[in-house]
Amino acid sequence: MADIPNQNPQKHTLLADVQGFLFGTTMASFSLVLLTHLGMVTGQTAGLAVLLSYVTGYGFGPIFFVVNLPFYWLAIKRMGWVFTAKTFAAIAVMSLMTELLPDYVSFDAVNPVVGAVLVGMLSGMALLALFRHGASLGGVGILALYLQDKTGFRAGYTQLLFDVCVFAAAFFVIDVPLVLYSLLGAVVLNLNIAVNHRKDWYIAS
Known part of the structure; x- marks a missing residue:
């Protein structure tokens, strides 16, 4: 039976x-702590920040915050001040939480396949929560939408090309099996977003 679009979606309250x-920032932070514990990588700017943290030895949080800085002016032009402010806040909180959470959460034995799937699911839930409340975790998605507006080049292709570069670079930084497990997590994440992110179901205030 076909989905029936919600004709009268409700705006979210402040609460x-x-x-x-x-919820979104906490789940995103927890998924990154699990991801880095497993020594894996992900896509988009988060994946770039993870790789840079592995290479440099600096924490993911500060790198993730800095990597996203060039994208904010694009966010203002493409999405407006409210979206940009929420996105800046989400990135700042996630950058801080990924530094703090390891002091309160530890892992013993995590099967890499199960871990990759859990990371994909947690990240997907986190992003859906942020999308539905008018925020994001910044980065390449904003650039992709901007380029689509300016050149007509599909946003999805820009994101895909960036992810291909991140995962190609990962082969030089982490072991091949870990890259393959990471790809599994990325597939789970993107399937989660593709199936559940529906603009006709929600209006983010």
């Missing part, structure tokens, strides 16, 4: 926005 923001 709902705060809850969604905290």
Whole structure:
């Protein structure tokens, strides 16, 4: 039976926005802590920041915050001030939480396949929560939408090309099996977003 679009989606309340923001940033942070514990990588700017953290020895959080800085002016032009402010806040909170969480969470034995799937699921839930409440985790997605507006080049292709570069670079930084497990997690993440992110179901205030 075909999906019936919601003809009267409701705007979120302030309380709902705060809850969604905290849930999204917390789950995203936890998924990155698990990901880096497993020595894996992910796509987009988060993946670039993970690779740079492996190479340099600096923490993921500060690198992730800095890597996203060039994209904010694009976010203002493409998405407006409110979206950009929420995105900046989400990135700042996630950068901080990924530095703090390892002091409170530890892992013993995690099967890499199960871990990759869990990372993909957690990241997907986190991004969905942020998308539905008018925020994101910045980066390449914003650039992709900007280039699509300016040149007509599909945003999905830009994101795909960036991810190909990140995972290609990963082969020089981490072991091949870990790259393959990481790809599994990325597939789970993107399937989660593709199936569940529907603009006709929600309106982010």
